[in-house]
Amino acid sequence: MKFFLTTLGCPRNQLDSDFIAEMLNRNEIRQVFSPSMTTICLVNTCAFIEAAKEESLEVVFSLVSRGRRTIVLGCLAQRYGKEIFEQIPEVSAVVSPDNYWQLPQIIKKVASGQRVLSFSAQKNFFYQPDYSCFKAGFRPSTNYYAYLKLTEGCNNRCSFCAIPSIRGKLRSFPFDLLLKKAEKLLAANYKEIVLVGQDITAYGLDWGKAMLHLFLKRLASLEGDFWIRLLYLNPVRVDEILLKIIFENPKILPYFDLPYQHASPKILKKMGRAYEFETIVKQVEKIRKFLPEAVIRTTLLVGFPGETEKDFQILLQLVKEVNFDYVGVFDYSKEEGTIAASFSNQVSRKVKKERKENLTFFADQLSLKRLSRFLKKEFTVLVEAKEGNSYRGRFFAQAPEIDGEVFFSGRAKVGSFATVKLEKQEGFDFRGRVVSR
Numbered sequence: 001m002k003f004f005l006t007t008l009g010c011p012r013n014q015l016d017s018d019f020i021a022e023m024l025n026r027n028e029i030r031q032v033f034s035p036s037m038t039t040i041c042l043v044n045t046c047a048f049i050e051a052a053k054e055e056s057l058e059v060v061f062s063l064v065s066r067g068r069r070t071i072v073l074g075c076l077a078q079r080y081g082k083e084i085f086e087q088i089p090e091v092s093a094v095v096s097p098d099n100y101w102q103l104p105q106i107i108k109k110v111a112s113g114q115r116v117l118s119f120s121a122q123k124n125f126f127y128q129p130d131y132s133c134f135k136a137g138f139r140p141s142t143n144y145y146a147y148l149k150l151t152e153g154c155n156n157r158c159s160f161c162a163i164p165s166i167r168g169k170l171r172s173f174p175f176d177l178l179l180k181k182a183e184k185l186l187a188a189n190y191k192e193i194v195l196v197g198q199d200i201t202a203y204g205l206d207w208g209k210a211m212l213h214l215f216l217k218r219l220a221s222l223e224g225d226f227w228i229r230l231l232y233l234n235p236v237r238v239d240e241i242l243l244k245i246i247f248e249n250p251k252i253l254p255y256f257d258l259p260y261q262h263a264s265p266k267i268l269k270k271m272g273r274a275y276e277f278e279t280i281v282k283q284v285e286k287i288r289k290f291l292p293e294a295v296i297r298t299t300l301l302v303g304f305p306g307e308t309e310k311d312f313q314i315l316l317q318l319v320k321e322v323n324f325d326y327v328g329v330f331d332y333s334k335e336e337g338t339i340a341a342s343f344s345n346q347v348s349r350k351v352k353k354e355r356k357e358n359l360t361f362f363a364d365q366l367s368l369k370r371l372s373r374f375l376k377k378e379f380t381v382l383v384e385a386k387e388g389n390s391y392r393g394r395f396f397a398q399a400p401e402i403d404g405e406v407f408f409s410g411r412a413k414v415g416s417f418a419t420v421k422l423e424k425q426e427g428f429d430f431r432g433r434v435v436s437r
Contacts, residue, residue, distance in 0.1 A: 001029045001111060002038040004068075008056050009046025011147040011196045011231070011401075013074055017044045020073070020100055027104040040107055041068040045076035047166065049333035064090035069110050071095060071103075075166045081119040091115075098122050123153070123168030144384055144415050145229075145400045146190040148182060149173065150215070151197035155205065156234065158261075159272045159339035160304065160332060163198055170198075170206045175215060182219055189415055191382050192227040193219070194400065200230060201237035213241050220249040225417065227382065228252045229399060235260060235283060236274050243290045253396045254291040258283075259299035263318035264311035267304050270343070277318060284322050295397040297326035302359055303352030304332045305343035312355050319363050323370055326403060326428075327363035331356045367428075371397070371404075374422050378435055381420040383412045391434075395420070403428060410434025 003024060007017040020042070021031050035041050041063045045056035056076045063070045069092040072084055078096045085094045092110045095103060098120035106116050153168040154161075182193055197203065204211030219228060228251050235258045246252045262268050263277045275283075287294050300315060319327060331352040334341050379395040386392075390409050398404050410433045412418040424431040 001040070001107065002032045003029055003040045003042055003107060004032055004035045004038050005042040005044065006035075006059060007044045008059065009044075009048065009052060009075065011194065012149055012152075012198070013044050013046060015147055015149045015196075016074070016097065016100070020044070020103060023100070024104060024107070029104060029107055035063060035066065035068055039067070039069050040071070040111060042071045042073055042103075045072060045074035047075035047079045048162065049330070049335065051333070060088070060091065064088070071106070071110060073097070073100070077119070078123070078166050079162070081117065085115075085117040085119075089115075093117070094119065096120050098124055123166075124171075143400070144190055144382060145192035145194055146185045147194045147196050148178060148185070149196055150178065150200045150203045150212075154198035155202065156199060157272055157339075159270060159343075160301065160335070162335040162338055165337045167198060170202055172203050172206050172211075175211075175218065178215070179218060179222070182222060186222060186224045186226055190226070191415065191417065192229060192400070194229045194231060196231050198232065199234045200232050201234045201242075210237060212237075213245055216242075216245050216249070216252060220245075220251045226251060227396070229255055231257045231399065233258055235280070238283065238287075240286075240290075243287065247291060254294040255396060255399060256287060256294060256296045257298075257399070258296060260318075261299065261301045262304065262311075262315055264307070264314040267307055267311050270306060270340070271301075271304065272339075277314065280318060281321060284324075293396075295325045296322075297328070297399070297403075298324050299328045299330065300359065300363075301330050301332055302355040303347040305340055305347065306345040307332075307347055307355075312359075316359065316362060319359070319366065323366055324363065325370055325397065326367055327360075328402075329356050329360045329363065368425070371428065372425055374430065375425055376422070378419055378421045380417050381406050381408065383414050383416055383418050386412075386414055391418075393418070393420075395422075395430075404430065406430045406432060408432040408434060 005017055005021060007014050032038050043059050046052040060070055060072055071093040072091055073095050077094050081094045081096050084091060093106055093116040095118045099118040102118050106118060109116050152171045154164050155170040185193060201212055246254055260280050261271055261273055265276050284296060381393040381395045383391050383393045390407055391412050393406050395406055406420060408420045412434050418434050420432045421435050422430040422432040
């Protein structure tokens with residue numbers, strides 16, 4: 001029996017898909033990489049915002065319209081599982097994350113023509129791929145970076161966010177389990193370990209103590225030439241201890257993913273974010289003083305209920321004053337079950353669209369200018385692919401899948417590091433040449 005699996009949404013979803021693929025392969029249900037090669041298709045969905053839900057449903061309808069026996073997984077299944085099963089009879093099965101362990105049996109039932117609803121409201125799922133499929137010279141991906149999930153769920157209660165209601169309370173994965181997985185990744189020649197979670201600075205808080213600092217020290221002590229990148233940092237818990245650890249460990253990249261969301265004191269308070277405009281400015285100044293080469297990415301949300309033009313101008317002022325390296329801009333999505341969904345003064349779709357476009361353009365212009373500081377300098381680049389007579393890779397300032405890339409000439413080896421001089425900027429990408437290996 002064969003299955004096709006497509007994954008939507010964030011890297012955390014990809015890790016759940018890796019777990020599912022491993023489990024099914026162990027049960028002799030083989031993965032194929034095109035829906036044309038099997039009738040059994042699994043969709044690991046995202047339901048974080050309205051656009052993500054729409055994309056997930058589009059993929060589901062595309063598969064069922066082609067006659068595929070489609071199984072809906074992920075956040076959409078957790079959030080709307082019963083409704084999907086009842087309202088879309090063409091869907092063969094809906095399985096919420098708590099019940100992924102039932103998938104081998106569910107797939108056999110689906111293959112025989114049965115429909116299955118396997119839904120749990122508990123939200124206790126705690127999955128990690130164990131990489132048992134790794135063998136010498138074999139990896140399930142052609143990438144040279146891999147995600148390592150530190151936590152599942154979230155105890156933060158931001159008024160606009162549906163994640164806690166979908167993913168449940170914070171659960172931290174044990175130290176030793178994570179270190180063993182990291183060792184397997186390094187043994188399989190992954191060169192960058194990207195730490196993810198809904199909020200990785202909360203790692204260990206469910207045990208009574210924040211332990212990201214301790215874990216980073218242990219991870220950085222592993223043998224090998226590799227990078228460690230941190231994504232999804234809660235600004236409130238980015239302290240001097242963390243900055244010192246990054247400063248003292250060259251394996252940990254000075255890349256800070258800090259989703260500030262807004263700058264207006266009124267809006268931040270309504271969002272449930274525990275900082276203000278000046279707090280943000282001072283934190284960025286401190287990071288850059290401690291680590292002058294630091295790259296800072298943020299996420300900002302426009303059109304939150306009650307956001308006035310004055311509030312939006314404060315947000316623009318923050319972007320101008322801080323001069324972030326990268327800014328991701330999203331328009332507010334009214335999500336049922338969140339506190340903000342009940343707020344009055346919802347901003348119109350037209351205004352949200354205008355503000356998103358204006359802020360994105362403004363932030364991108366500043367970002368491009370700031371990134372130009374890397375020109376004419378030499379950096380270590382992770383070589384990820386050869387394309388014709390040139391190569392493609394990334395340096396420390398570029399996170400996989402979300403930032404730019406480096407295209408360069410010279411002699412290099414895919415899956416290793418090379419020293420590259422950046423000679424030309426093309427948008428968020430750079431072009432250069434190898435100066436040594």
